[in-house]
Amino acid sequence: MHVQLDLTTEIDVKSLEDLPKLKLLMESLNMKINKSKLGRELGVDRRTVDRYLKGNEPSKTRTRKSKIDDLYEVITELLSAESIQTFYYKRVLWEYLKDNHGLECSQSSFRRYISTKPEFQGYFTDGKRIQAVQSVIRFETPLGEQAQFDWKENIKYITNEGEIIYVNVGVLVLGNSRFKSYGLTISKSQSVLMSFLMESFEAFGGVPKTILTDNMKTVMDDHRTEYSKGVINERFEQFAKDCGFEVKPCIAGRPRTKGKVESIMKLLDEIHAYQGKFSYEGLHQFVQTLCERHNQSFNQGNRKIPILALKQEKSHLLPLPRKEIRDSYKIGHRLVKVNPASMITYKSNQYSVPAEYKGKTVGLQVYDDHIHVYYNTDLVAQHRVSSKVLNYKEEHYAEVLSRGMPDYPDINDLAKKNLQAMDEVFKIE
Secondary structure (H helix, E strand, O other), X not given: XXXXXXXXXXXXXXXXXXXXXXXXXXXXXXXXXXXXXXXHHHOOOHHHHHXXXXXXXXXXXXXXXXXXXXXXXXXXXXXXOOOOOOOOOHHHHHHHHHHHHOOOOOHHHHHHHHHOOHHHHHHHHOOOOOOOOOOOOOOOOOOOOXXXXXXXXXXXXXXXXXXXEEEEEEEEEEOOOOOEXXXXXXXXXXXXXXXXXXXXXXXXOOEOOEEEEXXXXXXXXXXXXOOOOOEEOHHHXXXXXXXXXXXXXXXXXXXXXXXXXXXXHHHHHHHHHHOOOOOHHHHHHHHHHHHHHHHOOOXXXXXXXXXHHHHHHHOOOEOOOOXXXXXXXXXXXXXXXXXXXXEEEEOOEEEEOOHHHOOOEEEEEEEOOEEEEXXXXXXXXXXXXXXXXXXXXXXHHHHHHXXXXXXXXXXXXXXXXXXXXXXXXXXXX
């Protein structure tokens, strides 16, 4: 008797679902299955191959919807090309949704969710180059020994009124506790820098023994290099002596020397998530809120919470200089109202501003022997501090006259004559 076996001797295994058929074939031929080889060919673990050979396929039950899906449309809008808000990191988007849309999930869960959505993941990866990893020598400083300073410079920000401004954030961080101080400014002048540092020392409750900076012009007259220790600016060196700290500039071209403050710079990119949301004053408050949050968050670098670690470091800081010295370096900021003559008052003397600000409230700062008048973030007038009662800029006075006498043939000539007359009347003997 001739019996022909009805067996399939060739089978194309393209997926895990084909494995049960392969098992039947191999058992019929009394042959063993190489699970490891199958796993390599299918791109899965050999244990997964074993489960499918035994018929244990994954559950067919419905996958539960993620609670983040409720914010899918919000995320889509935030990451769209039409949005002026920018999210450089998934962490920033997570923080924004927590603060403004009631998101309740861990950062790791949120990052995982974004990674599973190609339409969102592409926002964070498209066009980005992977930077080469550079070796970094890690070091820690003793309590009270060091602070590091740097600027987050020229941040382009669109206010809630559509105005484009450029701001800077000064950052001072204590090396041991990682306690931070942030300051939003328009200017990076030496007076602004020293005022910020003095206010930071007061917030810390003391002065660190050394401050590490880069070779900024407000600190160094000549850069420090591998072959030269550089030259510290005379005025800033006096400031350092008055406070008791030593200035330690980094070698030019080596920003990683002050890695503790450099690592904070990317945290401040959260500002871009709020493009178009704040006025300048609101942005200032937001930067302080960021600082408070960062000081209350666990720091991966030293495994501490900065605000708690400051309590230990504070006792090792140098004492603050006398109040008279501190006040001499701090820049006061106050609001004043422009009078009907388009002038503001400082120490009983009056200084002109453009006529368009008549009746408005402006900000007044005095430093470097000059009065600086701001409207929002715009510097609208600047005068040298004077003993004269009336301090008009000719263009300001001519504008005031032209509004009151629109038909006068030669306003500029009249302005000059009137200003000369006023100088004679209010001349100091």
